[in-house]
Amino acid sequence: MEIIVSNKASRPLYEQISSQIKAAIMSGELKAGEAIPSVRSLAKSLHISILTVQKAYATLQEDGFIETTAGKGCYVSAQNQDFYLEEQQKKIEEKFAEAIEIARTSGISLNKLTDLLTLMYQEDDGE
Template identity: 80%
Template sequence: MDIVVSNKGSRPLYEQIADQIKGAILRGEAKAGDPLPSIRSLAKALHISILTVQKAYDTLQEEGFIETTAGKGCYVAPQNQDFYLEEQQKKIEEKFAEAITIARASGISLEKLTDLLSLMYEEDE
């Protein structure tokens, strides 16, 4: 699993790390029981503080994506598909809310917004 962080964005480094690991889990690239890089080795590879990686791992553990075993490290937690689906739906709802706000402010009708969504959705198939 390749993790890339950037200081140029407005998002904190720990969020960038956590989001990339979550993405790998949701895409099935990292499976239940797979080990994650140690906090020290990831911090060293990314040239960032150990505390930053620790915060990312703490966030992932709180959200149920990883488990930590004392003295052994961090592993991808076993998840059920409903949990993953719920996580993805929350992200979509946030994006939809943003799109709706922009559409309303621009005077774009619901019909045009749904047509645009349908077109974009089918375009990627």
């Protein structure tokens, strides 16, 4: 797993780290029970503060993606995928609620909205 951070990015470094580890977990690159780099080794390899990596790992642990065992390190949590998918579904539902409200106030039918969603989803999927 390779993590790349940039000081020029608008997102804080700890968010860049945690989002890349989340993505690696969700894609299956990191499997449940697999160890992730120690705070010290990741900080050293990225040339950043240990505190930044600790904050990223704390965020990942709060979100249920990793588990930390004192003296043994950090490991990918077994329950993370279902939790993450549920979290993503909630975000999608919020965006849909906004889109539905705009469609209703603009007089756009459900069929048109469904067609638009299908078209956009297929375009982004490369179909």
